[in-house]
Amino acid sequence: MFSSRMRRFVHFMAGVCPGKPIIGRLTSWEIIVSTLSGKTLFITGASRGIGRAIALRAARDGANIAIVAKSGVPNPRLPGTIHSVAEEVRAAGGKAIAIKCDIRDEDQVKAAVAATVDAFGWIDALVNNASAIWLAGVMDTPMKRYDLMNQVNARGSFLCAQACLPYLRSSSNPHILTLAPPPSLDPKWWAPHTAYTLAKMGMSFVTLGLAAELAGQGIGVNALWPRTIIATDALNMIPGVAIERCRKPEIVADAAHAILTRPASETNGQFFIDEEVLYQAGVHNFKDYAVDPSQPLLPDLFLEP
Helix, strand or coil: CCCHHHHHHHHHHHHHCCCCCCCCCCCHHHHHCCCCCCCEEEEECCCCHHHHHHHHHHHCCCCEEEEEECCCCCCCCCCCCHHHHHHHHHHCCCEEEEEECCCCCHHHHHHHHHHHHHHHCCCCEEEECCCCCCCCCHHHCCHHHHHHHHHHHHHHHHHHHHHHHHHHCCCCCCEEEEECCCCCCCHHHHCCCHHHHHHHHHHHHHHHHHHHHCCCCCCEEEEEECCECECCHHHHHCCCCCHHHCECCHHHHHHHHHHHCCCHHHCCCCEEEHHHHHHHCCCCCCHHHECCCCCCCCECCCCCC
16 A cells, blocks of 8 residues: 555656556545546636646646637737637647636626536636736826726636536536635735735635635635746736746646645645645655746745745
């Protein structure tokens, strides 16, 4: 019989290396949830960055992916569209539907969920990845930016959960995973950019509340946050961030995969950190995730260095 650490490593590697045999005496649920094959994921903000990486990681298992984002046409400053990612998902072995959707709009979200169910029959996981950012103080934050962040981040996450929930209830392993930090009221995270912190913590509090409301119903409601800043195209719009001191989106994608393949009934109300999830799964070397392994890493917001 394998140790619990080795067993977790085997589960993780079964997803990383599809087709490789799962060794050891595993129970039926362990075999079933070690892969996202045939599972349907509704991923917001999936046209680039972390959302795209999560979609491609699930695609390697043979998952069905709803690529949900506003990016229907290329943007010179932010490459990637719902259509280009859908093609990448198919090339990686998954199935995809590209859905242009502004998650601030209730009718668009409901239509996106309906299109996903029409295409794949069900939804197994909602990944609330879409998020808006504006790192500035009160006098340098236009109200249109304030409204955008709060409408996309907290309200959008709540709305997508509300719309997906009836279909998640029919899944054998339903998850809601939100890209949000552990809740914090420490003023040091609020003083530099109150508007953004309010919006981002709003996603955390939505996770906290839904996890409590749905506790005992077999739906895993959790959050995931990176230990370090992640190198995405969006960083080009934030001056002063050294890309070479960041990690690649794949570390968050691998951590999301590890969470989404856990039994939902045993995984609820947690605020996960990407490298801690992977360490528990048996991954102890994180150098390959670094943009430049020779450089010191930049810690992400809302976490102690």
